[in-house]
Amino acid sequence: MKIxxxxxxxxxxxxxxxSAVCKSETNRKVQNIETFAxxxxxxxxxxxxxxxxEIDWDKFAVLGVQKVENxxxxxxLRDTLYQLFSPIVQxxxxxxxxxxxxxxxxxxxxxxxxxxxxxxxxHGVLLQNDRSNIYRSVRANKNDIDKKNExxxxxxxTNPSSVNGKKxxxxxxxxxxxxxxxxxxQHITPMSNDNKQEVHIESxxxxxxxxxxxxxxxxxxxxxxxxxxDGDVEVWADDFELLVKxxxxxxxxxxxxxxxxxxxxxxxxxxxxxxxxxxxxxxxxVSDEDSHSGKYCLKVNYTGKIFERIPxxxxxxxxxxxxxxxxxxxxxxxxNNTATYPKTEASSLVRLKSEISNINFGSEFNPQVNLAxxxxxxxxLQHFFPYFDVIDTDWNKVLGxxxxxxxxxxxxxxxxxxxxxxxxxxxxxxxxxxxxxxYHLPIRxxxxxxxxxxxxxxxxxxxxxDIIKKIDGKPVMDTLDAIEKLISGSPQxxxxxxxxILGSKLDSGEIHLVIERDGEEQNRTISNSxxxxxxxxxxxxxxxxxxxxxxxxxxxxxxxNMANSTENxxxxxxxxxxxxxxxxxxxxxxxxxxxxxVIPYLIEEPALSAWWNIPQTEMGIIDHYNLATTVGESxxxxxxxxxxxxxxxxxxxxxxxxxxxxxxxxxxxLEGFPPDYPVNKTIQAIKExxxxxxxxxxxxxxxx
Numbered sequence: 001m002k003i004x005x006x007x008x009x010x011x012x013x014x015x016x017x018x019s020a021v022c023k024s025e026t027n028r029k030v031q032n033i034e035t036f037a038x039x040x041x042x043x044x045x046x047x048x049x050x051x052x053x054e055i056d057w058d059k060f061a062v063l064g065v066q067k068v069e070n071x072x073x074x075x076x077l078r079d080t081l082y083q084l085f086s087p088i089v090q091x092x093x094x095x096x097x098x099x100x101x102x103x104x105x106x107x108x109x110x111x112x113x114x115x116x117x118x119x120x121x122x123h124g125v126l127l128q129n130d131r132s133n134i135y136r137s138v139r140a141n142k143n144d145i146d147k148k149n150e151x152x153x154x155x156x157x158t159n160p161s162s163v164n165g166k167k168x169x170x171x172x173x174x175x176x177x178x179x180x181x182x183x184x185x186q187h188i189t190p191m192s193n194d195n196k197q198e199v200h201i202e203s204x205x206x207x208x209x210x211x212x213x214x215x216x217x218x219x220x221x222x223x224x225x226x227x228x229x230d231g232d233v234e235v236w237a238d239d240f241e242l243l244v245k246x247x248x249x250x251x252x253x254x255x256x257x258x259x260x261x262x263x264x265x266x267x268x269x270x271x272x273x274x275x276x277x278x279x280x281x282x283x284x285x286v287s288d289e290d291s292h293s294g295k296y297c298l299k300v301n302y303t304g305k306i307f308e309r310i311p312x313x314x315x316x317x318x319x320x321x322x323x324x325x326x327x328x329x330x331x332x333x334x335x336n337n338t339a340t341y342p343k344t345e346a347s348s349l350v351r352l353k354s355e356i357s358n359i360n361f362g363s364e365f366n367p368q369v370n371l372a373x374x375x376x377x378x379x380x381l382q383h384f385f386p387y388f389d390v391i392d393t394d395w396n397k398v399l400g401x402x403x404x405x406x407x408x409x410x411x412x413x414x415x416x417x418x419x420x421x422x423x424x425x426x427x428x429x430x431x432x433x434x435x436x437x438x439y440h441l442p443i444r445x446x447x448x449x450x451x452x453x454x455x456x457x458x459x460x461x462x463x464x465x466d467i468i469k470k471i472d473g474k475p476v477m478d479t480l481d482a483i484e485k486l487i488s489g490s491p492q493x494x495x496x497x498x499x500x501i502l503g504s505k506l507d508s509g510e511i512h513l514v515i516e517r518d519g520e521e522q523n524r525t526i527s528n529s530x531x532x533x534x535x536x537x538x539x540x541x542x543x544x545x546x547x548x549x550x551x552x553x554x555x556x557x558x559x560x561n562m563a564n565s566t567e568n569x570x571x572x573x574x575x576x577x578x579x580x581x582x583x584x585x586x587x588x589x590x591x592x593x594x595x596x597x598v599i600p601y602l603i604e605e606p607a608l609s610a611w612w613n614i615p616q617t618e619m620g621i622i623d624h625y626n627l628a629t630t631v632g633e634s635x636x637x638x639x640x641x642x643x644x645x646x647x648x649x650x651x652x653x654x655x656x657x658x659x660x661x662x663x664x665x666x667x668x669x670l671e672g673f674p675p676d677y678p679v680n681k682t683i684q685a686i687k688e689x690x691x692x693x694x695x696x697x698x699x700x701x702x703x704x
Contacts (some may be wrong), residue, residue, distance in 0.1 A: 155226030431488030
């Protein structure tokens with residue numbers, strides 16, 4: 001008996017020892033990859049050498065993980081990192097914090113007296129080379145091949161309803177120092193952008209350019225018009241006209257600041273008053289020098305820079321990167337328009353490229369590729385996510401936690417969950433990881449009276465008003481909480497989206513439910529094969545008027561289902577809507593009819609966003625100008641243009657790349673816009689098939 005006891009103790013000690021060793025090895029591996037990841041981010045997005053432009057950065061990330069993950073000493077890690085990065089990072093230093101080194105910028109000086117400083121500038125961050133992308137990343141003073149044709153567009157949009165079935169004419173006066181600009185007018189629809197006319201601007205003296213376009217009957221969306229400048233071109237513009245032909249007469253459609261006579265850059269953030277601009281490498285000046293007529297004209301000039309200031313020679317990153325190491329990465333190099341200086345030793349760069357070329361990855365489960373994907377994602381958000389100051393997240397801690405979790409994953413779907421949990425911690429309503437199929441229950445659920453209630457069902461065994469008590473043996477609130485931890489956004493958006501996919505899984509099969517109906521608990525086993533919903537939307541709905549567009553639901557009170565109605569539907573009803581006692585706009589199913597189309601009919605004076613350096617928001621305009629009474633729940637608290645990270649693992653991460661504030665400059669992120677009349681749903685109303693949101697809206701409308 002004693003012998004067996006001793007053996008048992010020995011085995012326990014050995015097992016405990018092995019566990020400690022495994023934990024220590026995991027921690028060291030995580031720390032090594034963290035250190036590589038931090039240096040990777042500084043180099044990829046901030047060191048401006050030509051050599052960094054020759055690298056496949058996704059494969060480089062995988063190579064880096066492979067090289068550092070099993071290193072056992074700080075010295076070996078430092079030497080490995082230096083050998084890996086030095087062929088592309090001139091002036092790189094990596095040293096132990098306890099042994100600081102001086103940096104001598106003279107080693108980066110060029111013998112060319114005409115050389116210029118080159119450094120990165122980021123407007124957001126360009127992650128895909130898509131010309132329609134509003135984000136830009138350029139090396140200032142370095143005409144990269146894919147940047148030579150950087151375009152700037154100065155334009156306006158107009159509602160086409162007033163020109164349906166008519167001919168319109170757009171003209172302007174221009175002069176240009178070289179070819180590379182053109183006047184354009186285009187009819188944009190969701191299905192096609194083909195209806196377009198343009199003319200090239202070639203004159204070096206003031207000359208009128210004119211184009212015309214026929215607009216189809218019953219058109220919708222918008223018409224855009226303006227001029228485009230490509231590359232290193234200087235253009236002067238003045239005296240625009242947009243006319244529509246009514247019978248035999250040409251009449252103006254737009255007269256607002258068409259000659260730039262306001263004579264100033266906008267007070268509210270636009271580069272030019274009442275004109276929109278998409279640009280990176282051009283500057284704008286409302287000039288009183290040699291206008292075509294009047295006092296002012298617009299001058300567009302190529303700079304090769306996004307911002308006026310670039311990092312000066314000698315500026316650098318000096319930051320700790322983990323494992324008691326500090327890195328030094330120069331932010332600025334010298335270029336002679338042929339190459340950045342100094343050039344890397346050719347053999348070391350060839351060796352690095354050869355190693356990178358041997359990296360292969362597909363869509364299958366690959367732990368090293370997954371670890372590299374975490375490093376890439378963390379860095380993009382670390383350097384370019386605009387809301388870290390308003391969220392309570394230790395992003396440095398998240399890196400280590402996510403790497404550790406990634407090492408524990410056994411299949412690719414596990415990593416999808418890990419990456420989703422990582423993105424959830426930035427509380428970004430646009431923060432979504434895509435790339436895996438989910439399998440859903442055929443129901444809609446809502447949180448009502450502190451219970452999870454089925455409010456619509458496509459399965460005969462479940463009906464409206466049923467209360468879900470358990471899912472697969474777990475209390476339903478525990479299941480909901482677990483889903484919310486994988487969803488990014490404000491608390492109200494996390495809850496809404498978690499309810500959208502309650503019971504959903506990454507594997508198909510059956511889900512076991514315990515429901516309460518009429519006070520009694522019942523068991524149900526339901527297939528999760530339904531595919532008509534996602535984290536964003538749930539198409540299962542039993543609301544009244546779900547299939548309608550615009551309906552008069554009581555005398556003088558109209559209801560508009562914005563998910564079904566088009567701008568054409570709205571325009572055809574505009575006269576009766578104008579005389580209506582009240583109009584109820586229902587946006588709960590999405591919005592095919594944009595509020596931007598509706599807002600001009602609700603105002604008498606222009607409604608402007610106070611922060612034109614960011615996207616305007618529909619609810620922001622409605623809230624700020626009190627254009628409507630709102631009923632329901634708070635909005636999601638997220639707006640701004642999204643950006644995308646295409647990862648080597650095959651997943652895509654969507655995130656908010658632009659900061660948005662309310663009109664008064666206060667915080668929008670996470671908070672959203674609360675309704676004027678909040679509505680708390682009841683289980684009894686759900687059972688009776690009543691729409692309490694619509695009931696409240698009707699109550700308000702009747703009392704107007």
